[in-house]
Amino acid sequence: MIDDTRTVPQRLVAFLPNLRRFAISLCRSPELADDLVQAACERAIRSADSFAPESRFDAWMFRILRNLWIDHLRRAKTAGPHQDLDEAGDIPGPDGQIVSHARLDLLEVTAALMKLPEEQREVLVLVCVEDLSYRETADVLSIPIGTVMSRLARARKNLVRLTGINAGGERSPGTKGGLA
Incomplete structure (x- = not known):
């Protein structure tokens, strides 16, 4: 420590x-x-x-x-x-095609994140965004570590399903990237 x-x-x-x-x-x-x-x-x-x-x-x-x-x-x-x-404001950034595509991907992932059940969203944000360990996440949420791992796996799977964007940032073959 x-x-x-x-x-x-x-x-x-x-x-x-x-x-x-x-x-x-x-x-x-x-x-x-x-x-x-x-x-x-x-x-x-x-x-x-x-x-x-x-x-x-x-x-x-x-x-x-x-x-x-x-x-x-x-x-x-x-x-x-x-x-x-x-209803939130725009995300600031310089003009350009790359920024526009990144902004659209971010909006798409944010929309998909908000479609996840709350328990999956909490675990995903604490582990993947805030970089807490599984144990620390389990302590914050007062749940077993196995539940953290299970919810995280389901959250990741659901995000890929909703966005077509895999962990490497690539679109899965045959997906257009829209949310249903």
């Missing part, structure tokens, strides 16, 4: 992009994701003394954020509708 003597607030500043990315994957709304991240940061600062220095800071923060999301979902059962990720 890397010896990190930074305080919780100092670690939070460096970790904000990862936390926001996970929040968006959970709630599909940049505005709500920002609110969740802010609440997670506040909770982490208030509970800084409960953070075990020998544990992973990212896993601790992902768990806090996920718990806040679950609380939000419970409260939202009686509330009104939420905003879709489809």
